[in-house]
Amino acid sequence: MKIGNVEISGNVILAPMAGITNVAYREFMKPFGAALTYTEMVSDCGLIYENKETYKYLQTSPMEHPVAIQIFGGKKESLYQAIKIIESQNIDYDFIDINLGCPVPKVTKTGAGAAWLKRKDELSEMMKLLTRVSQKPVMAKIRIGWDDNSINVEEIVTILQEAGVALITIHPRTRNQLYAGKANYERIKDIKQIMRIPLVISGDIFTLDDAIKAQTITGAEGIMVARGALGNPYLIKQIDYYFKTGKKLNNPTLQDQINYLRLFAHKLVTLKGEYTAIHELRGIAPHFFKGYSNTKKIKLKLSTEIETFNDLEELLKEIQSSML
Numbered sequence: 203m204k205i206g207n208v209e210i211s212g213n214v215i216l217a218p219m220a221g222i223t224n225v226a227y228r229e230f231m232k233p234f235g236a237a238l239t240y241t242e243m244v245s246d247c248g249l250i251y252e253n254k255e256t257y258k259y260l261q262t263s264p265m266e267h268p269v270a271i272q273i274f275g276g277k278k279e280s281l282y283q284a285i286k287i288i289e290s291q292n293i294d295y296d297f298i299d300i301n302l303g304c305p306v307p308k309v310t311k312t313g314a315g316a317a318w319l320k321r322k323d324e325l326s327e328m329m330k331l332l333t334r335v336s337q338k339p340v341m342a343k344i345r346i347g348w349d350d351n352s353i354n355v356e357e358i359v360t361i362l363q364e365a366g367v368a369l370i371t372i373h374p375r376t377r378n379q380l381y382a383g384k385a386n387y388e389r390i391k392d393i394k395q396i397m398r399i400p401l402v403i404s405g406d407i408f409t410l411d412d413a414i415k416a417q418t419i420t421g422a423e424g425i426m427v428a429r430g431a432l433g434n435p436y437l438i439k440q441i442d443y444y445f446k447t448g449k450k451l452n453n454p455t456l457q458d459q460i461n462y463l464r465l466f467a468h469k470l471v472t473l474k475g476e477y478t479a480i481h482e483l484r485g486i487a488p489h490f491f492k493g494y495s496n497t498k499k500i501k502l503k504l505s506t507e508i509e510t511f512n513d514l515e516e517l518l519k520e521i522q523s524s525m526l
């Protein structure tokens with residue numbers, strides 16, 4: 203697939219996830235075959251008002267290219283300013299992505315995220331401006347509409363495409379659905395017929411078979427993986443390998459999962475320091491042992507007790523010995 207003039211070497215795309223897809227996570231995931239990565243969503247106002255935390259989200263790694271910086275905001279002027287700030291920062295990145303799908307009230311009440319789906323004229327103006335002024339290709343990530351009574355995905359895709367967007371990711375749920383129900387691939391099964399640019403499908407890709415199904419129904423060039431790869435990085439490899447060779451790889455072993463978690467923990471500690479990293483890992487580490495019934499107690503300890511890297515190591519040893 204080609205995005206603007208940039209060739210992408212595979213079709214598996216690591217989704218943006220606020221609070222998770224920091225540079226350590228992306229560096230960890232990239233070697234599994236993520237063809238394109240995204241930063242967490244970055245607030246335009248956070249950049250304009252020089253919020254230190256916001257600037258941290260802009261960090262990219264030399265080994266992750268191509269990488270998209272995703273921004274969100276409710277006004278065209280502030281999004282424009284944010285792009286100019288990013289361009290002044292000496293950051294190595296390949297694309298700007300505009301978040302038009304975030305359903306969280308804190309975001310939508312400012313007019314940002316999925317709230318743009320209700321303002322078609324303003325959206326068109328905003329996107330035309332951003333594609334004109336950005337030095338890098340601009341992409342967009344959307345939902346299919348605000349609610350069941352206002353599904354307007356075809357109109358939105360047309361607006362974005364006419365504005366010069368280089369790629370569109372669709373998460374086929376409405377804003378009001380949040381994460382309830384199922385991603386509705388069928389609803390966008392014909393969308394490729396009106397698209398001249400690549401389509402990425404996002405939503406409910408938890409297994410290789412989910413990826414095959416989503417791709418078959420929608421004809422998408424790219425498959426975005428978010429929650430499904432959290433604690434299961436090998437899913438990316440399985441999807442990438444299948445679409446390149448037609449062959450299916452076995453699932454990873456428990457020992458593999460232990461090794462992956464250890465590697466990710468090292469990277470997160472290097473980025474954030476031990477205290478913050480280990481506390482963040484409380485929310486992430488248990489995902490590495492999803493589906494392993496004999497790890498229930500240890501998962502609870504991982505999510506509530508770890509304070510240091512050593513605590514994590516001790517629990518990993520416990521899991522290892524339970525395998526003997």
Ligand SMILES: Cc1cc2nc3c(=O)[nH]c(=O)nc-3n(C[C@H](O)[C@H](O)[C@H](O)COP(=O)(O)O)c2cc1C
Nearest residue numbers: 217218219220242243373404405406407427428429
């Ligand atoms: C914790 C979390 C944070 C997310 N943050 C973002 C974000 O910053 N930007 C964005 O466009 N989507 C975000 N999403 C949406 C995902 O990128 C993805 O579209 C959605 O989760 C559906 O895919 P999945 O079913 O594979 O998880 C987030 C999702 C989750 C679960």
